[in-house]
Amino acid sequence: MMGRDLLSAAKKNWPDNIFLKSSEKSLSFKEADLFVSRLAEKLQSFGVTAGERIAFIPGFSIESVLLFFALIRAEAVPVLLNSRSSSRQVNDYLVRSGASVFITAKKGRVDLSEPVCKLCYLEDLFDHLQNAARLHAGSAAANAGLLLLFTSGTAGKPKGVFLDLNSLGLLAERSNKRSGFGENDCWILSLPFFHVGGLGILIRALVSGGAVFLPASNSAETLLSLIKAGAGNYISLVPEMLKRLIVLDHEKTVLKNLKCIMLGGAASDSGLLEQVLKNGLPVVTTYGMTETGSHVTALSLKEKGRHLETAGTPLEGIRIKIVDQEGCELSANQTGRIVVYADTLYYGLLSDDGSVIKRKEDFYKTNDRGSLDPDGYLRVDGRIDRVYISGGENVSCEYIEKMALEAGGIREAALIDVKDSKWGRSGVLFVVPDSASSFNVEHFQSALKAMLASYQYPQRIITIKTLPRTLAGKVDYECLKEQAGL
Template identity: 30%
Template sequence: MKDHGLGSWTRRRARMTPAKAALVQDGVPTSYAELHRGATRLAHGLRRRGIRRGDRVAFFGFNSIEMVVAMFATAKLGGVFVPLNTRLAGPELAHALDHSGARLLVVEHALAAPTSTGPVASLEIDTVPFTRRAGTGLAALAQTDETDLDEDIALDDLFMIQYTSGTSGQPKGVMLTHGNVIWNVYNLLVDIDLGSEEIALVTAPLFHTAALNQVLFPTILKGGTALVEAKFDPVRAIDLIEAERVTLLFGVTSMYLALAAAPRFAEADLDSLHLALSGGASIPESLLRTWLDRGLMIVQGYGLTEASPGTTMLRTADGVRKLGSAGTSCFFSDVRIVQGDQDVDVDEPGEVLVSGPNVTPGYWDDEDATARAFTGDWLHTGDIAVRDHEGYLRVVDRLKDMYISGGENVYPAEVERALYAHPAVAECAVIGVPDESWGEVGRAFVVLHEGAAPDPEALLAHLAERVARYKLPKSVVFLPELPHNASGKLLKARLAEVLP
């Protein structure tokens, strides 16, 4: 066999631990042997449907065993998997399918019912609907042939196109090769001692890179078991952690916030958890300390879809000492912080550049965007960070989120960290808004803890003791919740539309 790609993983793992549960959904296990058999049969079905090497197969559905099977089946053929955000509206979905040139759309029946007025209803594409049935929902497309396929898959071959969340401008299709994802898994396993007895809870959406590449793939490589949940439910998640003795958890800030606010969080048995990973935006220290009080350090890192995503990691041993940091570079990743083309000094902010075998070769069908994103082998992330004297990185903000007030650069994340230190603040965001006198000034959007009373003067007085005067927001807006996308990423662009 010449297959060195991700599609070969089901065969390699099935010959090692065939009876071990690879995936569990709704209490029904799928063994590694069943996963390999299902992916192989589906690959033959896709080939019969006309899918060949390089063809794009799109998937539109919630987390499911069918999604995992379809992904491995596509990889076995040398096809390109295109997982799509389930929150996409019709025009957004049509753009992703058209731009990727998808030959086939595998779609969960609930999102594609004949009477549906949803985004799939009017699409003109070969479509295969399915209903989640413990991994057998795609049986009608699969063949009975279980012989291994003979495709020669190399690490440089394209594995996936993941569309960015599109918080600004048209979403771009990030190309990830088999090698990008595999090197990312190696990076993670150098930093984290995952074992074959791992029980990973997968509640974040698999159409985004973090849950897929930081949790599912490492768990499968090590021969652990992934509990696949269609959607995130904090109450159910705590129940599963207790009942199934979950060892590995992944979430973003909004998910950890929801778990901490769940009714049984304070007394729930979380002793089985030895690792909680986070991604996306930095978690505020107040929330980190809430979890520390439950005996669990949330391991933060820094990454982005274009890096598959892992770039830096704050290892557990340094978790308390460097609380709030994103850590240092992963083993096979290199990071620079620059202004222009010059590396900055210690504690001086600059743009993060990354390089390594986990970094994308570029954007699908967009040579201009690819050229703008790279300087040689270095990818421009658009994120601003500082490094301390020990080399630990702290992400300050997005380059596009920074605003200039009276000639001074203001990084909203710095103000947000100060807001989170107030006991009434559950979640917050700061943006720059136009101002006749100063060009731009800050506006804070705040979600309060239950029972807390809105008091903008108290919040501003709290900030005045912690940040420079020019960084103080000029207004505070209280909201019941902040807008997030399906992966939990805060959508700041929408806040600009909220009237004060």
């Protein structure tokens, strides 16, 4: 069932509970609901209509959260874009999504010198908002409840995934049941909500009556300071950020003040897990992705550090299978493709023509390899396709290779991923210049940087005369690793 207005329900259940907090202000569910209605009315007065796709880049601000829920209440489809995207990528997302409006700050860093859709400035929407009229009755109930996120796909370009709030709400309730998050708790929004990990935090607060603290930034220093000040008792982190926080926590006492550290986005190395156990940190490992609406497995705080090498067990109502190449289910401790069965999976995918391809199956075949132990704990062993995770972001090798060729000056490109002590994995790009004597490395690097997000840019670029190939004519990536001594 779609059309569930989670904020309206939260206002009825916990009207005076604080929903959104920052260092400057706070809003109760009742106050946030009022602002959202006023902002939705203003969006409609600007010409936003039901079903229209409206794009924006969410920031760590109360205003961004209010805008998101106002778009939902105005029956529009929010298109949430990654703040780390290049201007070229933003334009591409706007075209592919069919967004008719892009809401941006007047001093935004994205340069849209040739905008592909109508621009609307965030400042204009919030200007004199207190005097805006209330949204007409009944509009919230008619809310379609869809939103669109982009995530890296195996085909080499980001995949558009439609999610619906009803499913997100149900999954959030199941997550809260496992983690214990409730109306007396506060979750620090350490992940941007253009990622499903950050979005899930907002939804968990709506279905529990809990609060969300929005930091000025998500730097390690800022987060540690907030934890020390007691700004929140729950936080979601990727392994690299947890490593930084452990180093900064000189007394090894600040992180212990948290009730729960939800860890996901990438595999955790044994060294980090040893630090977690040594310092007695309340870490809960998880597994999930955009297509599953956030995490679908998790440990429980009751396990007190046991099974940290796993991603926990499936949440209520969710089933995990491990299958072989033919799709046959494997036994315990056998490694194969991870398949998720759930009633909270993505609503549909964005087609090439901008329409919605609705999901037909009750399962999702991931591109991850893993196994289940006899007790049902999931171990994730890596990717099946040529996609690696760097700092919690999916990076497609094929996409980087394609962009390298478009950058010019080369005739071949091949990317391999290697271990990175900071980000988990990073890329090494091999290029074959059109002309070794005239190839301008700095010009090539500059062109490539303009085409990629920061997390996609290779750690190293190596120039070679020719790419090694197999007898079948395919690039021999293992040989490349040997040649580079990797």
